[in-house]
Amino acid sequence: MRNILAIAGKELRGYFASPIGYVLVGFYALLFGWFFYTLVAFFERQSMQMAMGGQGGSLNINQMLVAPLLMNATVIMLLVFPLITMRTYAEEKRSGTMELLLTSPITDWQIILGKFIGALGLYAAMLAVTVVHMGVLFVFGTPEWKPIATGYLGLLLMGGSFLSLGLFISSLTRNQIVAGMITFSVFLLLWVINWVSSFVGPTAQAVLNTLSVTEHFDDFAKGIIDTKHLVYYLSFIAMGLFLTMKSVDSERWRG
């Protein structure tokens, strides 16, 4: 465990010792803030219209604002995560520090988990900034906190899935650009894989819907924790880390 934390700490310090961490957190906050602003403006107009129309009751802020906001936040993930993961292994291989890690008395699992937790920590820092926006909602409105919490849980799980996959792709190459491009393409494919579901047969449709990373996020954004989705994300993470481990191991044999 100490070894895992040592690696995770090294990764996190690596992000924030260079501009990488600050740029990622800062621009994530900028994009999230923009989405927040547009959605709030839209929500405001909708509420106004409803009040003018004389209909009773008010709009559900969770459904109308928070859920779409979190969905938008996942799009940023799609674009930003390849940048986080593309260097994790590629950089270590290029600078020769892989040799230090692999000749130290730590297991491959500890290295991989450390790197994964480090990247997840950076993502958590990015998400932490958005708590401010949610705070604004609580000051001026009365949203329910539980669907927001599950939404964040969903974001973390989805992020973890992408990070583990990105880690694996990074472990395949010593070239960061190659790692970044492949990661982005695979992410995007997983994103849009169910767009064709209406043209294919019902079986294929079910399969594609199950594979799609976004499909599983919807329920979290609505405030539902379904074990089906939990299992999907957790096994996705496990598979990504397992593949990374195999890739690192096979790299040794190939020299």
Place this chain on the structure above:
Amino acid sequence: MIEVDHLSIRYGPFTAVDDVSFRVESGQILGFLGPNGAGKTTTMRIITGYIPATSGRATVAGYDVFEQPLEAKRRTGYLPEVPPLYPDMTVREYLTFVAKIKGLRSHIRDRVDEVMKRTWVADMADRHCAKLSKGYKQRVGLAQAIIHNPDVLVLDEPTAGLDPRQIIETRQLIRELAGTHTIVLSTHILPEVSQTCQRVVIINKGRVVAVDSPENLTSRMQGASTIFVQADGPVADVQSTLQNLRGVTRVSSADPRTGPATFEVDAEKGVDVRREIASSIVSRGWGLLEMRPLRMSLEDIFLSVITEEPTAPPGAPGAAAGEDQVAEATHA
């Protein structure tokens, strides 16, 4: 302390290391000598557990590096060819991190300070690794290798890229460490081996071609002694006179640049022909301008060992023949 037993590693049809065996006793310094691409780095990477071998065994402090990698790695410090530094970390941060992953649990701060002092990098403690000079990088790499006080140190070209003063200091440090650590170091700088190592392994094309102490290697290869002679007289006459002396096996004209009548005289092993050479030349009325024994430098030995390799297996009695081949090649 280190035992390498019939180690081979193949990448497809290419054999990088071929049946390498040697052992290093506790507290010794072993020099690993060979041309670039001979398999030095590959062998070291196997010993440190970075890559697995195709066949054979390697043990460090009694632990098999394949079967008990964590135990073996805990007792091994490794300086790769390129010091494995994180450019964004300061020297102190870096060494602290290495101490943690090497398994140090307490007094990390003190140990980092101690090691920085020992490798003369304390004045750069808060400098980022990326901004260090080549010499400092190399020494931080050395600090990283000794931070957990390992039994075994594996150093891949520890003095590469250092300036002459730093090379001397680094060699000094390595010799100091030898008492408490067992050291394997690779180099292609030959004097380094004779100055620091007690044993030498010469490796070429993945095979061990010689294992011995530098002194033994020198005397063994010097089976037949060679004497350089310059005489003031007719070249052909001098040559035939020398040729006829007892104990002389061969006379060849030396490099013409060194003078008109210059010869290299090979004598039988154990026979000192200098007295005969001097008196025969002087008694004929020629002048003896120069006479000195030609010592084989480690460079010559190294060259002859790796040249003879296809014809004679290591340690076989064909060594002298191989040496002659080299001698002829140089005269041609």
